Amino acid sequence: MTKTAKTKELDKDTQxxxxxxxxxxxxxxxxxxxxxxxxxxxxxxQTLFGYIPATAMDFISHKLGVPSAHIYGMATFYxxxxxxxxxxxxxxxxxxxxCYVAGGARVLDKxxxxxxxxxxxxxxxxxxxxxxxxxxxxxxxxPVMQVNDDIYVRLVPEKVPAILAKYRRLGQPKKKxxxxxxxxGGFEQPGK
Amino acid sequence: xxxxxxLRIDNINVTVPEGQTVMQxxxxxxxxxxxxxxxxxxxxxxxxxxxxxxxxxxRNLPTACNTEVSEGMEVKTNSAVVRRARRDIVELILDNxxxxxxxxxRNNNCELQELAVVFNLDKLAYEGERKKYAIDxxxxxxxxxxxxxxxxxxxxxxCSEIQGVNALSYAHxxxxxxxxxxxxxxxxxxxxxxxxQCTLFCPTAALTERxxxxxxxxxxxxxxxxxxxxxxxxxxxxxxxxxxLEPGRDMTAETVTALRRLxxxxxxxxxxxADLTIMEExxxxxxxxxxxxxxxxxxxxxxxxxxxxxxxxxxxLENISTCKxxxxxxGALIKTYYAxxxxxxxxKIYSVSVMPCTAKKFEAGRTExxxxxxxxxxxxxxxxxxxxxxxxxxxxxTELKGSSFDEPLGESTGAAPIFGVTGGVMEAxxxxxxxxxxxxxxxxLDFTSVRGLAGIKEAGVExxxxxxxxxxxxxxxNLHKLLTEIKEGKRSYHFVEVMTCPGGCIGGGGxxxxxGVTEPMDFAVYQKRAQGLYAxxxxxxxxxxxxxxxxxxxxxxxxxxxxxxxxxxxxxxxYHPRTPKGIASKVKDTVNIG
Ligand code: SF4
Ligand code: SF4
Ligand code: FES
Numbered sequence: 186m187t188k189t190a191k192t193k194e195l196d197k198d199t200q201x202x203x204x205x206x207x208x209x210x211x212x213x214x215x216x217x218x219x220x221x222x223x224x225x226x227x228x229x230x231q232t233l234f235g236y237i238p239a240t241a242m243d244f245i246s247h248k249l250g251v252p253s254a255h256i257y258g259m260a261t262f263y264x265x266x267x268x269x270x271x272x273x274x275x276x277x278x279x280x281x282x283x284c285y286v287a288g289g290a291r292v293l294d295k296x297x298x299x300x301x302x303x304x305x306x307x308x309x310x311x312x313x314x315x316x317x318x319x320x321x322x323x324x325x326x327x328p329v330m331q332v333n334d335d336i337y338v339r340l341v342p343e344k345v346p347a348i349l350a351k352y353r354r355l356g357q358p359k360k361k362x363x364x365x366x367x368x369x370g371g372f373e374q375p376g377k
Numbered sequence: 378x379x380x381x382x383x384l385r386i387d388n389i390n391v392t393v394p395e396g397q398t399v400m401q402x403x404x405x406x407x408x409x410x411x412x413x414x415x416x417x418x419x420x421x422x423x424x425x426x427x428x429x430x431x432x433x434x435x436r437n438l439p440t441a442c443n444t445e446v447s448e449g450m451e452v453k454t455n456s457a458v459v460r461r462a463r464r465d466i467v468e469l470i471l472d473n474x475x476x477x478x479x480x481x482x483r484n485n486n487c488e489l490q491e492l493a494v495v496f497n498l499d500k501l502a503y504e505g506e507r508k509k510y511a512i513d514x515x516x517x518x519x520x521x522x523x524x525x526x527x528x529x530x531x532x533x534x535x536c537s538e539i540q541g542v543n544a545l546s547y548a549h550x551x552x553x554x555x556x557x558x559x560x561x562x563x564x565x566x567x568x569x570x571x572x573x574q575c576t577l578f579c580p581t582a583a584l585t586e587r588x589x590x591x592x593x594x595x596x597x598x599x600x601x602x603x604x605x606x607x608x609x610x611x612x613x614x615x616x617x618x619x620x621x622l623e624p625g626r627d628m629t630a631e632t633v634t635a636l637r638r639l640x641x642x643x644x645x646x647x648x649x650x651a652d653l654t655i656m657e658e659x660x661x662x663x664x665x666x667x668x669x670x671x672x673x674x675x676x677x678x679x680x681x682x683x684x685x686x687x688x689x690x691x692x693x694l695e696n697i698s699t700c701k702x703x704x705x706x707x708g709a710l711i712k713t714y715y716a717x718x719x720x721x722x723x724x725k726i727y728s729v730s731v732m733p734c735t736a737k738k739f740e741a742g743r744t745e746x747x748x749x750x751x752x753x754x755x756x757x758x759x760x761x762x763x764x765x766x767x768x769x770x771x772x773x774x775t776e777l778k779g780s781s782f783d784e785p786l787g788e789s790t791g792a793a794p795i796f797g798v799t800g801g802v803m804e805a806x807x808x809x810x811x812x813x814x815x816x817x818x819x820x821x822l823d824f825t826s827v828r829g830l831a832g833i834k835e836a837g838v839e840x841x842x843x844x845x846x847x848x849x850x851x852x853x854x855n856l857h858k859l860l861t862e863i864k865e866g867k868r869s870y871h872f873v874e875v876m877t878c879p880g881g882c883i884g885g886g887g888x889x890x891x892x893g894v895t896e897p898m899d900f901a902v903y904q905k906r907a908q909g910l911y912a913x914x915x916x917x918x919x920x921x922x923x924x925x926x927x928x929x930x931x932x933x934x935x936x937x938x939x940x941x942x943x944x945x946x947x948x949x950x951x952y953h954p955r956t957p958k959g960i961a962s963k964v965k966d967t968v969n970i971g
Contacts, residue, residue, distance in 0.1 A: 239560045243957065252543030252960045253559035254567075261548040 195240065202233045203244055210248050219249045227260055236267040272307045272314030274352045277331040281320035288341065289328040293317075295342035299349055312356050313349070384450035391446075399441040399452055400428060409894060410454055411463065411492055413470075413580050414529035415442040418898055418968060419538055424530050427466050427492065430454045438462055464496045472503045474581075475524050481582050482765075486890050488580035489527060510555065515563035517587055517742050518571035518735040523555050526583035532556060532575035535897075539879065541854035541962040542685065544569035556583075559957075568688045568959040570853070572681035572877045573735030573759075573886015577897035586735045586887055589756050590766050596727040596756070597640035604727045605715075606641040607707045607786075608632055610648055611733040611797030611882035612760045614909030618889040619764030620774045625905030627913055630779020635767050636731075637780065643715075646782045647730065648789030650707035651796040651805070653931070654678060655922035657700045657948055658802075659809040660939035662872055666845075671695050673848075673863070673870040676802050678702040680740035681877030683952055685853050689961050690860055691954035699949040701753075703796065704730050704737055705746050708753030709947045710786060714935045716749065718785070723749045729756045731763050733797070733885030736877065748947040759887025788927040791822075791920030794913040799851045799881035800827040800834060801910065803874040807838055807847070808921045814840050822920050828911075830880055830903060832967040833859060835870075851876040851884075852968050857961040879970050883907055900971030 195203075209229045213222050226249065230241045237260050246253040260266045278284075278293055293315075297303060300313050307314040321329050326338035330348075337348060379394035386403050393402045398421075403410050413425035421443040429438035433451035438459065441452075453459060471493055478484050510523035530547065533556060537543045544567045548557050558567030575584045597604050613629040622628070636644045658676070665674050677683060677698040686693055701709065708730070712723035730737065734757075740746070741754040758766070767774050781787065792808055795801030804824045811819055826836040827849055834849040848870045850856050856875055862868045878884045879898050883906035891897050914920060922928065936944045 242560065246960055247958070250960055250963075252537070252546070252962070253957070254543050254546035254557075257557075257559045257561070258546035258548045262550050264550075 199238070199240060203241065205233055206230060206241065206244065207248070210245075220251050222249060223251055223256065223259060227256075227266060231266055234270075236270045238270070269307055270311055273312050273356050274332050275314050275316060277316045277318045277321070279319070279321050279327070279329045279331075280317045281324065281327075283320075283324035284327040284329055287327040291342050292328050292330065292340050292345065295345045299345055312353065382446045382448055382450075384446050384448070384452065386452040387454055393446055395446075397446050399430060399432075399439075399444045399446055399450075402446050403441065403452070403454060408454055410441045411495070412442060413488055413492070413527060414531060416531055416534075416578065416896060416898075418970075419531065419534040419578075422530050422534065424528060425466070425470070427463055429459060429462050429466070431456050431459050460496070463492075464498065467492045467496050468498055468501060469503060470527055471498065472501060472505060473507055474527070475507070481525075482585060482588075483582040483890070486892055487582065506552075508552065508555075513563050514587060515565035516569065516571065516739070517565075518738045519564050519569060519573060519576065520585050520587045521564055522583050522585075523557070524583075525581045526556055527581060528554055528556065529580060530556070531578040531580070532584055535574045535578045536569075537854075537962050538965070539852050539854055539968050540570070540572060540574060540681075540685075540877070541852075541857045542568060542570055542572075542689075542959065543962060545575065566957075568957055570681045570684040570688070570877070571736035571739045571886075572853075574878060574897070576735065576886055577884075577888070577890065586759050586761065587738060588762060588765075589738070589758065590762050590769075593729055593756050593758060593766070596729075599727070602725055602727040603643070603721055604641045604729065605643040605645065605711050606636050606729045606731065607645045607647045607650070607704070607711075608636070608731045609704065609733055609737075609797065609882065610651065610794045610910060610913075611885060611888070611906065612731050612763070613794075613913075614797070614906045615733065615883065615888045616760050616764060617775075618892070619761065619767075622775065623905065624902045625907075625909035627909055628774075629913075630781065631774060631777040632731075632763075633782055634777045634780045635763075635772050635774055638772055639766055639770055641729070643783050645707060645711065645786040646789055646793075647703050647707055647732075648793035648796070649782075649786045649925075649927065650703040650710065651793035652789055652922035652925045652928050653706050653710075653948070654700055654703045654796075655792055655802075655805050655809050656928060656932075656939045657706075657944060658698050659806050659813060659922075661698055661700060662806065662810055663814060664940065666843075666871060673873045674698055676806075676872075676874045676876075678796070678802060679736070679875055679877045679882075680734070681736040682853065682856065682875045684736070684739065684955065685856075685877070685959075687952055687955035688957070688959040689857070693860060694952050694954065697952060699951060701746070701948055701950050702737075702740065704732065704757075705740065705753050705950075706948050707786065708741070708746070709748035710931070712749035712751055712753065713947060714931060715786060717935075723751050726751075727756075728752075728754050729758060730754050731758045731760065733760050733882045733888045734878075735759060735886040737887075745950055760885075761887060761889055764889065785927055785930065788925060789917075790922055790925045791914035791917035792922045794910045794917075797882040798907045798910050799830065799876050800849045800874065801881065802876075803827045803836075803847055803849050803872070805922060806872070806874075807845075809923045810845075811838070811840050812921065813923065819921075827874075830900065830907065830970045832879075832969045845872065846870045847872045847874070849874045851881055852879050853877060854962055854965065855967050858964045858967065861964055879903070879968070880907065883910070884970070898970050903970055 230237050242256045304315050328340045330337045383392050389406050391402050400410050410428050412428045423440045428441040430441045431453040513521040533545045536545050614625050617626045617628045633644050675697045711728050716723045738757040741757045746753045792805035804827050832855040838845045880903040
């Protein structure tokens with residue numbers, strides 16, 4: 186068999202949100218045809234999930250009868266839509282001149298190595314995301330890094346593991362919900 | 378009658394019906410305005426802008442492909458301003474394109490390269506950042522190289538408007554815009570049904586077949602292996618185009634010689650197994666009609682359609698004939714019947730097919746296709762790949778002395794060549810079904826009502842007092858329309874022939890690329906290829922599959938009878954729903970060639 190079978194188990198949270206999305210679609214007034222609801226439905230998806238997961242696009246594709254390739258096209262066209270989940274802890278590393286000269290690049294390497302992700306990516310557990318920013322306005326204390334609202338200054342690579350460990354403790358993931366779902370299409374959606 | 382519009386193009390007086398575009402009007406007086414994103418059978422999209430012209434009274438340069446003519450219009454297609462603009466546009470596209478023409482497989486047959494040469498681009502002024510993407514070779518049929526993509530959108534539109542598959546779409550924006558399957562999945566994971574029409578429509582080498590010529594060369598030169606090959610009907614009337622010959626010229630005999638020279642020990646004819654398919658399929662149809670089985674029955678020889686059914690219309694899977702396609706039947710026989718007869722170990726047979734089709738590559742890899750315990754067909758070459766191999770070997774194809782196929786799987790009747798053209802499988806099946814149901818011989822073998830290049834055809838044939846209703850369809854958007862109307866009860870048939878590609882296999886995704894001013898789906902080219910196949914049929918002594926003496930022999934010696942136990946085990950199969958579940962395009966007007 187090919188590996189096209191993308192049947193994933195959906196957690197309770199996703200199922201709940203898909204049901205809400207379903208209600209939203211059912212409650213929307215169809216003006217011309219169902220397809221014209223797409224923009225509004227994508228907005229609602231982002232509001233519900235915080236981003237637009239492939240599972241939701243597949244769900245919408247079946248609900249509105251729009252091929253998923255075109256939904257993906259629209260979702261990636263508008264900057265407003267986000268296709269990857271926001272990390273719980275967003276790391277912003279400054280790559281302004283001062284920070285760069287002071288060794289910011291080595292800090293970035295260390296972050297990538299520890300988290301095994303690149304810039305603009307999010308760890309599989311959704312805890313960390315690495316972003317690059319330009320000048321956080323405290324060049325005298327470079328290199329500078331921000332994690333959500335906390336600022337870290339005069340960073341050296343050796344300090345990175347301890348900082349990450351702190352947030353790992355804070356952000357212990359909640360217990361996984363049990364999956365129950367009805368398969369529709371390649372992905373899954375909640376019962377109709 | 379339409380209102381007529383008078384205008385002047387490059388000082389030539391032109392009169393065309395209202396509603397035509399400037400491009401059409403120019404074409405009608407022998408002026409070819411360059412174009413990259415326009416195709417007469419696809420919606421206009423104005424993505425490339427190379428078709429700009431000057432129109433008196435307009436400030437900017439409008440695009441000819443979507444500007445309608447109006448009374449008294451003055452058009453200049455070749456002014457200094459226009460030439461300059463086109464040149465700049467081509468240059469900007471080239472600036473974002475890899476510079477590897479010499480090692481590109483579309484070298485000398487690339488619409489972009491052609492424009493660059495015609496517009497005298499001698500230097501590239503806008504050297505800047507160039508897009509970088511990985512090649513997607515996940516699919517056994519289609520290779521995607523987004524770096525060579527001009528974003529003309531023809532693949533997106535053919536996949537949507539003609540095939541109804543919508544595997545591809547534009548994604549992202551600006552410099553990062555790319556053409557990709559949903560969610561950035563690769564081609565293999567997407568709903569792509571491997572038809573390869575996008576490879577014919579792509580102006581560059583951004584979409585091509587997955588080339589296996591190296592693998593075939595390696596096996597041809599392996600002393601342990603016996604290389605056996607089969608050739609599909611539609612290949613022989615198109616392969617000549619790869620060597621500059623007219624479309625439709627029958628090159629069967631030369632192809633056989635060339636294959637022997639390449640090192641194939643045995644050369645069989647897929648037309649033999651086309652006759653065999655008719656024996657099994659006609660038998661199955663009669664069973665379904667007389668025993669109240671599932672109807673309509675759909676033909677199963679087009680693997681793009683089969684995969685489409687698995688993704689998009691699994692509710693019709695039981696309607697598909699259980700017969701394997703001719704390629705797979707031949708593959709099965711080579712490694713069972715032929716191996717036994719000659720004492721060859723099936724493990725040491727390297728079985729290759731030459732097909733007009735990219736989807737055949739996927740079909741050959743289906744795990745259920747292994748009658749002998751080994752894969753029925755080991756490698757599939759498209760017509761284009763065979764042309765390449767013949768050129769690599771330095772064989773002067775057009776000067777070859779012809780030769781004939783090997784026995785015992787090389788003989789075919791007139792019912793077989795027409796498998797390669799829309800309506801042909803139906804006609805072949807009707808010839809056999811009619812005679813076996815009525816026990817009388819047909820007065821006229823030509824079922825002209827099922828011929829022609831229309832997208833959907835219908836016919837009724839009276840057999841033994843029952844009106845047998847049949848339909849013939851190509852292009853899966855057309856098929857989606859037909860299936861929708863069958864479900865709505867607006868249409869009903871006993872037997873439906875489905876070919877994925879426009880015109881049938883003659884228009885297959887593995888056929889030679891259009892060259893010069895011919896387009897993919899060019900009526901004149903497809904018409905000639907079709908005529909080539911009908912001529913082969915007309916010239917055969919025997920024109921009905923059930924009268925093929927070799928077929929009778931294979932049943933006697935090995936298979937038993939049509940639909941019998943051995944035949945069933947080796948020559949039949951079943952299909953299953955496949956994910957992701959596809960959403961077809963909305964039903965539109967029927968797409969026709971010409
Ligand atoms: S091979 Fe056919 S189905 Fe696949 S992307 Fe190309 S046109 Fe679409
Ligand atoms: S892949 Fe080819 S056909 Fe498709 S948009 Fe790019 S250049 Fe055009
Ligand atoms: S051909 Fe007219 S814009 Fe591309």
